Amino acid sequence: MIISLESLLTIASIFFGASWGSFLNVVISRVPEGLSVVSPPSRCPKCGNGIKFYDNIPVLSWIILRGKCRHCKTSISIQYPIIELLGALMGLALYKEFDLSFEYFYYFVFVFGGIALAYIDLKTWLVPISIVVIMASIGLIIPLIFFIVDIPFYITLKESLLGLALGAGIISFIILFYKYVRKMDALGWGDAYVLGMIGLYIGNKGVLVSLFLATLQASIIGIGMILINKKSTVPYDDVNENDPIKNKAALPFVPFLVIAGFEYLFFGEKLINWYLNFMKSIT
Ligand SMILES: [Zn+2]
Numbered sequence: 001m002i003i004s005l006e007s008l009l010t011i012a013s014i015f016f017g018a019s020w021g022s023f024l025n026v027v028i029s030r031v032p033e034g035l036s037v038v039s040p041p042s043r044c045p046k047c048g049n050g051i052k053f054y055d056n057i058p059v060l061s062w063i064i065l066r067g068k069c070r071h072c073k074t075s076i077s078i079q080y081p082i083i084e085l086l087g088a089l090m091g092l093a094l095y096k097e098f099d100l101s102f103e104y105f106y107y108f109v110f111v112f113g114g115i116a117l118a119y120i121d122l123k124t125w126l127v128p129i130s131i132v133v134i135m136a137s138i139g140l141i142i143p144l145i146f147f148i149v150d151i152p153f154y155i156t157l158k159e160s161l162l163g164l165a166l167g168a169g170i171i172s173f174i175i176l177f178y179k180y181v182r183k184m185d186a187l188g189w190g191d192a193y194v195l196g197m198i199g200l201y202i203g204n205k206g207v208l209v210s211l212f213l214a215t216l217q218a219s220i221i222g223i224g225m226i227l228i229n230k231k232s233t234v235p236y237d238d239v240n241e242n243d244p245i246k247n248k249a250a251l252p253f254v255p256f257l258v259i260a261g262f263e264y265l266f267f268g269e270k271l272i273n274w275y276l277n278f279m280k281s282i283t
Pocket of ligand 1: 072074
């Protein structure tokens, strides 16, 4: 049997994604607590037994152990295999989009870092600045290097810098407008850092499309939550009593920004073409 290089790389990208998905689980559970992501090695939170490599195979180990620790039988959250599966899918999607290229690894950082930010914000209402800084540094340095050596890259340094300025600028403007004109808190500074960082990867056009998609999707989900009357739970007491989000269906915005950024990355051109054709057909 001869396996083509194509299928070999496809399989490799799935495994590569799943393994980094495994690492994402560590990032997601440790970074909000301020713990190191490298040491100590993974261990059961209940009995403290180290997790051996053969029990640490993405998705499969969780299924084989039926979601329980090998030693003390404590349940292991289904979050672990889900994030690993998501990692596998994203590894594959990135390979289909970028083949084996510099772009593959560049957008791998964007996608996996983005998943970590989205998940942490959803669970804890925190935006870890360390993750944003690492992502922004890589997001800027790679287009800069390609610009210096004068080799074409998926995103140009100019688009990248304009994306940063526009992303951080628009959200900052919204925050200040609401704070001083409407006297309320709309978005957080974390949202401004995140959209600026996203802009480095998808440029100024990407920022505008993503912000539109994020707002649209957050509105749909927000209205849905009000309709089913699901009151928000804001776990942190630093959210002050007069804060409007206390009484409305509060949603963290970073997950919407990240998902919209992914939508633009994978479907941006198709979305824009569809929209232009649609506008042409109705005029
Ligand atoms: Zn255990």
